[in-house]
Amino acid sequence: MLTFILRRLLQSIVVMLVVAFVAFLIFRFVGDPVSSMLGQDSTMADHEQLRERLGLNDPFYLQFFRFVANALQGEFGISYRLQQPVTQLILERLPATIELAFASATIALVFGIVLGIYTALRPRSLETAVVMTVSLVGVSLPTFLIGIGLIYVFAVELKMLPSFGRGEVVNLGWWRTGLLTQSGLRSLILPAITLSLFQLTLIMRLVRAEMLEVLRTDYIRFARARGLSKRAINFGHALRNTLVPVITIAGLQLGSVIAFAIITETVFQWPGVGSLFVNSVQVVDVPVMAAYLVFVALVFVVINLIVDILYFLVDPRLRDGAKSGR
Amino acid sequence: MTDLPHNSERTAPAKTSRLSAFLNSDLAWSYRHSPVTIIASIVAATLILMAAAAPWIAPYNPFNPATLNLMDGFTPPNSKSMSGNYFLLGSDSQGRDVLSTIMYGSRVSLFVGISATLLAMVMGVGLGLVAGYAGGLADTIIMRVADVQLSFPAILIALLVFGIARGLIPPNQQEGAAVWVLIIAIGLANWAQFARTVRGATMVERQKDYVAAARILGVNPFLILLRHVLPNVMGPVLVIGTIGLALAIIEEATLSYLGVGVPPTQPSLGTLIRIGQQFLFSGEWWILFFPAITLVALALSVNLLGDWLRDALNPRLR
Numbered sequence: 001m002l003t004f005i006l007r008r009l010l011q012s013i014v015v016m017l018v019v020a021f022v023a024f025l026i027f028r029f030v031g032d033p034v035s036s037m038l039g040q041d042s043t044m045a046d047h048e049q050l051r052e053r054l055g056l057n058d059p060f061y062l063q064f065f066r067f068v069a070n071a072l073q074g075e076f077g078i079s080y081r082l083q084q085p086v087t088q089l090i091l092e093r094l095p096a097t098i099e100l101a102f103a104s105a106t107i108a109l110v111f112g113i114v115l116g117i118y119t120a121l122r123p124r125s126l127e128t129a130v131v132m133t134v135s136l137v138g139v140s141l142p143t144f145l146i147g148i149g150l151i152y153v154f155a156v157e158l159k160m161l162p163s164f165g166r167g168e169v170v171n172l173g174w175w176r177t178g179l180l181t182q183s184g185l186r187s188l189i190l191p192a193i194t195l196s197l198f199q200l201t202l203i204m205r206l207v208r209a210e211m212l213e214v215l216r217t218d219y220i221r222f223a224r225a226r227g228l229s230k231r232a233i234n235f236g237h238a239l240r241n242t243l244v245p246v247i248t249i250a251g252l253q254l255g256s257v258i259a260f261a262i263i264t265e266t267v268f269q270w271p272g273v274g275s276l277f278v279n280s281v282q283v284v285d286v287p288v289m290a291a292y293l294v295f296v297a298l299v300f301v302v303i304n305l306i307v308d309i310l311y312f313l314v315d316p317r318l319r320d321g322a323k324s325g326r
Numbered sequence: 327m328t329d330l331p332h333n334s335e336r337t338a339p340a341k342t343s344r345l346s347a348f349l350n351s352d353l354a355w356s357y358r359h360s361p362v363t364i365i366a367s368i369v370a371a372t373l374i375l376m377a378a379a380a381p382w383i384a385p386y387n388p389f390n391p392a393t394l395n396l397m398d399g400f401t402p403p404n405s406k407s408m409s410g411n412y413f414l415l416g417s418d419s420q421g422r423d424v425l426s427t428i429m430y431g432s433r434v435s436l437f438v439g440i441s442a443t444l445l446a447m448v449m450g451v452g453l454g455l456v457a458g459y460a461g462g463l464a465d466t467i468i469m470r471v472a473d474v475q476l477s478f479p480a481i482l483i484a485l486l487v488f489g490i491a492r493g494l495i496p497p498n499q500q501e502g503a504a505v506w507v508l509i510i511a512i513g514l515a516n517w518a519q520f521a522r523t524v525r526g527a528t529m530v531e532r533q534k535d536y537v538a539a540a541r542i543l544g545v546n547p548f549l550i551l552l553r554h555v556l557p558n559v560m561g562p563v564l565v566i567g568t569i570g571l572a573l574a575i576i577e578e579a580t581l582s583y584l585g586v587g588v589p590p591t592q593p594s595l596g597t598l599i600r601i602g603q604q605f606l607f608s609g610e611w612w613i614l615f616f617p618a619i620t621l622v623a624l625a626l627s628v629n630l631l632g633d634w635l636r637d638a639l640n641p642r643l644r
Binding site (some may be wrong): 141 | 493614629
């Protein structure tokens with residue numbers, strides 16, 4: 001198991017280096033950092049001085065090396081637009097995005113698994129048909145339209161929930177949370193649902209397909225013959241064996257949730273990392289774009305690693321396979 | 327095979343024209359027997375025709391400032407404004423006819439969607455053919471890049487490409503180039519799916535006798551790929567292309583909704599939805615509702631056609 005994880009770790013580092021290289025190319029060659037930092041009325045001498053100070057006259061590999069070294073220390077330069085350190089900007093907005101992502105992942109997992117089991121156990125019921133049809137429509141709607149639709153129903157017509165922002169936040173050291181106030185929780189509901197719908201359908205369909213498959217196997221029939229209770233069979237034996245693919249998809253989807261949060265955050269004017277990225281693309285704020293790319297890649301790589309490790313905890317067959325030197 | 331009902335006519339007459347051969351094919355048979363597909367194709371065809379003919383059939387030209395009248399602003403659907411103009415789907419804040427903006431908007435959406443999908447298709451099919459046929463290092467590099475790209479959401483890639491292109495183009499040319507930048511961004515975000523499928527299919531075709539025969543005859547490898555392998559891998563490419571078109575339309579709408587797509591002077595369906603959202607709270611629902619419905623109908627109908635094509639071309643899947 002250790003060699004497996006070490007190998008995975010090495011692969012992750014290679015991926016991160018490649019992404020860092022792309023980010024560096026963007027950072028270095030898109031737009032001119034010197035003229036973005038100096039104003040219109042600067043002299044050529046000012047330019048040359050700044051080029052020297054930023055190290056833009058150094059050899060290419062040295063510049064890349066410095067970029068990586070700075071990135072490792074969490075240093076991505078100054079945002080052109082906001083004139084603040086990029087890392088600080090991202091860290092300030094990170095709690096909002098993480099709270100949104102986890103709320104939506106929780107909704108997707110709970111409802112996805114419950115609905116998946118339900119529709120698998122009653123494949124011919126009316127409820128199953130309704131759920132499956134609704135899920136099909138839900139998948140084909142663009143995320144931002146779902147968000148707007150929810151705003152229309154719950155904020156405009158019913159006036160039950162706020163349509164934008166995070167509500168009141170509480171400072172816990174550097175982490176500003178919206179989970180502790182009533183208005184913060186109410187503001188979280190609509191964005192979290194919007195973000196979760198796609199994942200929810202995916203998990204539901206997956207759990208359903210896996211459950212239907214597992215329920216046909218011999219050991220389930222044997223468990224029934226032994227007279228085990230329905231609950232023990234369905235949840236103790238069947239559900240457990242559907243979990244490996246569910247963990248994979250749910251885990252990998254968590255990465256794309258962070259990315260899809262871009263859209264949801266824009267619809268609901270949620271002050272997270274995603275809306276920061278969209279605003280940066282609009283005005284070509286290169287340091288923020290480069291830093292966001294590295295950040296998202298890091299999230300993906302870390303989640304992939306965690307998913308790989310979770311396999312071992314859930315599926316004993318993999319543990320034995322690894323022991324005998326696969 | 328011959329005892330299947332839909333094949334009986336094909337064998338009977340000796341002088342079957344190409345048209346009747348097509349009408350009796352499996353594809354046409356499965357089309358006639360799927361009501362959902364028939365409805366989807368009618369919806370898609372109507373919307374595409376409406377978009378293509380917009381300059382001639384749209385009741386107003388919404389982008390000609392001379393004909394706009396602020397007195398027409400916020401006219402509800404199916405009613406006359408104060409200045410006496412009739413608006414079937416209402417008008418927006420500047421007095422533009424919503425129906426006409428939708429027609430012109432779907433024109434932009436479809437143009438970007440189709441061009442981007444063609445770009446992705448040409449790129450993906452080309453690289454997939456090379457990867458599958460050449461193998462070795464070329465294959466490894468192309469497929470690794472595709473793998474990495476597929477693990478990121480397409481919308482993120484498109485946003486990045488868009489931002490990079492914006493940084494490379496001088497500001498005074500940006501508005502004119504926006505549509506092309508958008509096409510390139512969405513095309514680059516979607517090529518990997520084509521490459522992966524074509525590579526797999528090419529590796530299968532490469533083993534077959536007809537390719538070996540062509541190679542022994544000394545045919546140029548590029549000619550083998552274009553003339554012999556390509557036609558045999560086109561089936562799945564068409565399927566991915568159709569579903570990819572629906573995706574590209576949604577991606578374009580999303581980017582324009584986020585405010586990084588086409589310029590406001592040339593709005594697509596996504597831009598119209600972005601504009602319409604401003605009036606959601608003040609009760610002018612039609613400015614948002616009709617573009618949104620058009621987008622959903624367009625994406626859904628194209629998607630359903632893709633699903634049908636997939637099932638019809640590959641019966642083993644169902």
